[in-house]
Amino acid sequence: MTTTATTPLLRLALRLDAVVTGANGLAYLLLSGPVNDLLGLAVPLQRGVGVFLLVYGVAVWLLTVPRVVNRGAAAAVVALNVVWAVVSVAELALGGLGTTTLGAVWVVAQALVVGGFAALQYVALRRER
Helix, strand or coil, rough: CCCCCCCHHHHHHHHHHHHHHHHHHHHHHHHHHHHHHHHHHHHHHHHHHHHHHHHHHHHHHHHCCCCCCCHHHHHHHHHHHHHHHHHHHHHHHCCCCCCCCHHHHHHHHHHHHHHHHHHHHHHHHHHHH
16 A cells, blocks of 8 residues: 655645536536536436546545545546546547537636646645655
């Protein structure tokens, strides 16, 4: 098990990620109709992504509960966030999401936010060495 004393920055970065991710998932689940109208994201896609994001948000939050955050698990969150950001933009570029113009802006914006979380978490992990 790879652990170290957890800095407040790492705990904060993970918790912010968890809250924003969970809220986004909840919005996709509860507002799938209006979100579809605005962004052009298919309702079944939103519901699937919404469930995933809720579960992921809870899992990320749970990483922050112990006094010491597991470094390996935190590094996995960084990697998954990078993958999410890259795949989101790639899928948009390939036209697979079928979004409206506002939807395309949303996908890029959320990819930037997720990428920002990954960067902040990476920096926090590096400080813990």
